[in-house]
Amino acid sequence: MREYPIPADIPAALADLGIQTLRLVGEEATGKCPMHVERTGKEDRHPSWSCNTETGVFNCFSCRYTGPFVQLVVDVLGGSWDDAVIWVRQRGGIERVNQILGRGKYLKELVEEASVPLITEADLALYTTPPRHARIERGLTEEACAHYGVLWDSTRDMWITPIRDRSGKLLGWQEKNKRHFRNCPDSIEKSKYLFGFHKFRGGVAVLVESPLDCLRLLSVGVENAVSSYGVAVSDWQMQLLFEYADLVVLALDNDSAGWKSAQQLKLRYRGMGRRLAFYNYGQSTAKDPGAQSGKEIRFGVDHRLSPLRVRFPS
Known part of the structure; x- marks a missing residue:
């Protein structure tokens, strides 16, 4: 032995x-x-x-x-x-x-x-690749779904977004549609993980609130998007990004909750000015990057704002 x-x-x-x-x-x-x-x-x-x-x-x-x-x-x-x-x-x-x-x-x-029951890849076997109608509704490509490993529950018409650690080990998943949202298992600490981080390969990281927004960005050619599983971004998540990314672009939702969270992160990490930037919504009234056109998304990332230039609505 x-x-x-x-x-x-x-x-x-x-x-x-x-x-x-x-x-x-x-x-x-x-x-x-x-x-x-x-x-x-x-x-x-x-x-x-x-x-x-x-x-x-x-x-x-x-x-x-x-x-x-x-x-x-x-x-x-x-x-x-x-x-x-x-x-x-x-x-x-x-x-x-x-x-x-x-x-x-x-x-x-x-x-x-x-x-605690051990979750394995076999637990995802019940789910299928997202159907064409669901992908079209959100503007997602089949390749983007495959890249992030996002699946579909055909019996309940729900998105299945895996929760993995930074090595790619499966820890659970989220079930989501317009009427239903659930973490499986319920006890999983989302603040300690970033959706899509196991696919991150360095360079510029774009942080969004929703896993499906990561897929939307990749579908229009913007790589390296990760998600915080909601508007609350933990110190653990930010430190992980600063450790591995050259630059972190915050692309939180374009609403009062997103502005407030982005403002707090700006103040909390003001010493990281050269490594922190903010997504540029410009004149867009879209609620998040996932609701924007490909041209708007690429503008938001390419014309990102420095902490000194960004302004949040009051």
């Missing part, structure tokens, strides 16, 4: 492997993927790799390089699994496992997780 020890000091162990930690966010040490060139043939220009400093599990949401810490040692140093186990043990591996397993909170979380 394979052993999976964990270093006592994971950031220090990463340094020993020659992996530079660019930032520590909570329990995640982020940096450039150490196997990106080998797997993709290209440098990890926008750091997309992280390693959990508690569990040692690592993941690159770009090239999907993931696994336990021992696997990282094997790949970076080029030795055998047994050699990697010895390398980790020399850095307090056994003690680290005992520390983690000895924490009541950790054991409590394991029990709680075990009692």
Whole structure:
């Protein structure tokens, strides 16, 4: 049976492997993927790799390089699994496992997780690709639906928008039509996730309120849209975007709630002026980007406003 020890000091162990930690966010040490060139043939220009400093599990949401810490040692140093186990043990591996397993909170979380039904990709098998009439109504292409993995409940005429973590793991979904809206499971914390972020590849990110608005933007040629699942945008969501995007364009709804949220974000992140911009609705009275024409959407992104120039209706 394979052993999976964990270093006592994971950031220090990463340094020993020659992996530079660019930032520590909570329990995640982020940096450039150490196997990106080998797997993709290209440098990890926008750091997309992280390693959990508690569990040692690592993941690159770009090239999907993931696994336990021992696997990282094997790949970076080029030795055998047994050699990697010895390398980790020399850095307090056994003690680290005992520390983690000895924490009541950790054991409590394991029990709680075990009692929650596990959602898998198979749970989406009941749903189909969105029909033509539904796509035409919202101005969406079939390719955009496929790109974001959005599906359709044909028995209830509802959109099914998956909720995934930044690695692409399925956590649940939203069910939505004009009469019905529901999160599945109900307890999912939307503030910790961004719709479409697992598809983000760096550069300019456009943040909208609704997952279907992401599809609308892609349908008219605007890539890298992500959604906050509503007008409330959390610090966690913004920090994640600032970490991976060169520029964040806020394209919240063109209504009083959207203006208020955008104004609050402007004040909260005024120190990020060069990395924050605002969607330009111009003279449009559309309630959100999803209700605009392709020309209007491209104008809104291409002629985005800096925090110094943007003005919100009172």
